[in-house]
Amino acid sequence: MSNLPFWPRLLGYIQRRTTTSVWRRPFVLNQRCPIISFTFDDFPRSALTVGGKILVRHGATGTYYVSLGLAGKQTASGQIFFPEDLNTLVEEGHELGCHTFSHCDSWATATRTFENSIIQNHAALARLFPYAEFKTFSYPISLPRPHTKARIADYFLGCRGGGQTFNKGKIDLNQLSAYFLEKSRGNLQVVKDLIDRNREACGWLIFATHDLAENHTPFGCTPGFFEQVVRYAANSGAEILTVVDALESLGVPGHETAKSNRPRVRAEVRPMASGKKEPLVSILIPAFNAQDWISDTLHSAIGQTWERKEIIIVDDGSTDSTLDIARRFETGTVRVIEQQNQGAASARNTALSHSQGDYIQWLDADDLLAPDKIARQMAELDRVASRRTLLSSEFGKFLHSWPRAQFIRTGLWEDLSPVEWLLRKMGDNLYMQTATWLVSRELSESSGLWNTKMLSDDDGEYFCRVLLKSDGTRFVAGSKVYYRGFRSNSLAYVGRSDRKREALWLSMQLHINYLRSLEDSQRTREACRAYLQRNLINFYPERSDIVREAEQVAKDLGGELCPPYLSWKYAWIKKTFGWEVAKNTAIQMREVRWSVENALDKTMSRLRDKNIPLALSDTQLTHVPRLHRR
Numbered sequence: 001m002s003n004l005p006f007w008p009r010l011l012g013y014i015q016r017r018t019t020t021s022v023w024r025r026p027f028v029l030n031q032r033c034p035i036i037s038f039t040f041d042d043f044p045r046s047a048l049t050v051g052g053k054i055l056v057r058h059g060a061t062g063t064y065y066v067s068l069g070l071a072g073k074q075t076a077s078g079q080i081f082f083p084e085d086l087n088t089l090v091e092e093g094h095e096l097g098c099h100t101f102s103h104c105d106s107w108a109t110a111t112r113t114f115e116n117s118i119i120q121n122h123a124a125l126a127r128l129f130p131y132a133e134f135k136t137f138s139y140p141i142s143l144p145r146p147h148t149k150a151r152i153a154d155y156f157l158g159c160r161g162g163g164q165t166f167n168k169g170k171i172d173l174n175q176l177s178a179y180f181l182e183k184s185r186g187n188l189q190v191v192k193d194l195i196d197r198n199r200e201a202c203g204w205l206i207f208a209t210h211d212l213a214e215n216h217t218p219f220g221c222t223p224g225f226f227e228q229v230v231r232y233a234a235n236s237g238a239e240i241l242t243v244v245d246a247l248e249s250l251g252v253p254g255h256e257t258a259k260s261n262r263p264r265v266r267a268e269v270r271p272m273a274s275g276k277k278e279p280l281v282s283i284l285i286p287a288f289n290a291q292d293w294i295s296d297t298l299h300s301a302i303g304q305t306w307e308r309k310e311i312i313i314v315d316d317g318s319t320d321s322t323l324d325i326a327r328r329f330e331t332g333t334v335r336v337i338e339q340q341n342q343g344a345a346s347a348r349n350t351a352l353s354h355s356q357g358d359y360i361q362w363l364d365a366d367d368l369l370a371p372d373k374i375a376r377q378m379a380e381l382d383r384v385a386s387r388r389t390l391l392s393s394e395f396g397k398f399l400h401s402w403p404r405a406q407f408i409r410t411g412l413w414e415d416l417s418p419v420e421w422l423l424r425k426m427g428d429n430l431y432m433q434t435a436t437w438l439v440s441r442e443l444s445e446s447s448g449l450w451n452t453k454m455l456s457d458d459d460g461e462y463f464c465r466v467l468l469k470s471d472g473t474r475f476v477a478g479s480k481v482y483y484r485g486f487r488s489n490s491l492a493y494v495g496r497s498d499r500k501r502e503a504l505w506l507s508m509q510l511h512i513n514y515l516r517s518l519e520d521s522q523r524t525r526e527a528c529r530a531y532l533q534r535n536l537i538n539f540y541p542e543r544s545d546i547v548r549e550a551e552q553v554a555k556d557l558g559g560e561l562c563p564p565y566l567s568w569k570y571a572w573i574k575k576t577f578g579w580e581v582a583k584n585t586a587i588q589m590r591e592v593r594w595s596v597e598n599a600l601d602k603t604m605s606r607l608r609d610k611n612i613p614l615a616l617s618d619t620q621l622t623h624v625p626r627l628h629r630r
């Protein structure tokens with residue numbers, strides 16, 4: 001087989017024997033049906049564009065062991081994938097596995113360096129797809145040193161080597177066997193025999209290769225040969241599964257939790273002070289009819305690199321499948337609570353009453369947290385004076401594709417005293433998204449419960465109170481929230497609902513009282529008046545009772561209100577048909593604009609799905625990927 005001289009071959013033999021016999025994670029295969037998996041290492045572009053297509057044509061999908069550090073490069077195994085190819089990969093239902101960032105030799109590389117390369121690969125993946133994680137691994141170039149094999153085992157559900165055979169009986173999850181197709185040198189009969197033997201043994205045969213082209217590299221094979229192998233495999237009675245799907249269907253330990261809360265890849269290797277427990281963070285999610293978003297939101301909560309966390313979802317009487325979806329995530333870390341529909345504020349109170357955390361992270365069922373959102377804020381704690389400091393973060397709005405979220409800095413993105421914060425919020429018409437905050441238990445307890453009378457702006461009112469009890473905000477740059485904006489049925493939108501108008505008026509009065517309780521001065525009164533003036537349009541002219549009350553409040557503040565400003569576009573309607581018609585037209589136009597924006601964003605997302613080149617950069621991939629099919 002090998003043309004290598006004797007000594008290196010002997011050395012290779014010794015290496016293989018040593019590694020193979022130690023640090024095993026034994027598992028006994030006893031499935032009823034033989035399994036075959038197709039895998040690609042590195043991976044060259046043609047493995048996806050040619051190989052992936054062949055697999056899909058036969059109703060199968062593959063596993064791509066990726067070294068993200070090789071992206072776009074020309075290597076010994078051919079032209080490596082481009083970042084935008086990963087979008088297609090995930091869309092076609094294939095899965096990604098880890099192959100180290102820089103493709104380092106598993107035997108020749110020091111364990112620490114090797115481990116760092118795994119962490120680096122994960123970090124690169126997280127930049128592309130915030131919620132994704134690698135669940136399986138393939139050793140680059142050679143088998144690992146025993147110490148390396150031991151060290152990386154608990155990062156993955158399973159690690160794949162070579163060995164030119166299939167897995168049967170008692171297997172080693174830390175070193176799954178694979179058959180490299182290029183080593184058969186185009187001899188189809190050898191491969192067919194192997195598939196037959198795998199069927200008889202009811203084993204798990206994992207094929208591996210690299211590029212697929214007529215003029216393939218020494219590490220690849222021709223598309224024709226590959227297709228014949230896939231066809232024979234598909235007709236052999238074996239199930240064709242990706243590696244993670246195979247591990248799950250075999251029921252390997254950890255697979256139940258791996259999907260959700262088990263940090264497959266540790267974000268950073270940090271020596272933990274022995275005996276000293278890290279604070280627990282409670283992520284509290286009220287959910288009502290959020291079936292389209294809830295699983296992405298949960299993935300983003302579960303994927304937090306901050307390890308000590310609990311996640312509580314309160315389903316507020318959804319009439320869609322929100323509850324069923326949430327239940328699928330239930331584990332020791334993720335709890336689902338049901339209640340009859342009572343509104344978001346009530347659902348938040350329920351979640352809070354069940355939580356144990358030292359810190360509270362509020363998260364709406366359609367918003368997303370960047371993986372290190374909480375970790376970055378927690379890291380800032382060492383630098384803040386007290387537990388009463390309210391931590392904030394950046395937030396960006398998106399519609400369908402979070403990578404297109406726009407992060408626009410405002411005057412609230414700073415370290416501010418409570419009065420300064422409220423002054424800017426009310427005077428300059430700014431806001432902070434709910435999920436940006438991280439609140440200590442102490443601060444949360446002194447602020448009271450959510451006000452269930454609030455139909456809109458419940459978070460605005462609540463966080464005013466939190467702020468009042470705090471000693472100010474600490475803005476943590478780089479900590480990020482992705483916020484799904486612009487929905488006309490959202491809580492924040494008042495529109496033409498009378499109940500929402502009344503709730504808004506209540507919230508506004510409370511806001512004014514809060515600010516004036518902190519400081520009753522010329523500047524705070526002026527900010528309150530500006531706040532009233534700006535919000536007047538929500539009540540004018542049809543709720544003359546509220547308008548009169550607002551005018552009275554303005555008078556107390558030493559000012560006056562003028563009729564609301566209506567854009568020139570609607571001014572002529574006002575002249576002809578009166579205020580109400582003009583305003584309703586403005587509201588309708590806004591709703592039309594939203595639905596157009598919404599449709600446009602959706603179409604853009606779909607176009608990208610179809611891989612129409614839109615000159616994407618590698619940080620602008622469109623999807624939240626599922627790393628493996630379900």
Ligand SMILES: [Zn+2]
Pocket residue numbers: 041042099103139140141
């Ligand atoms: Zn490789």
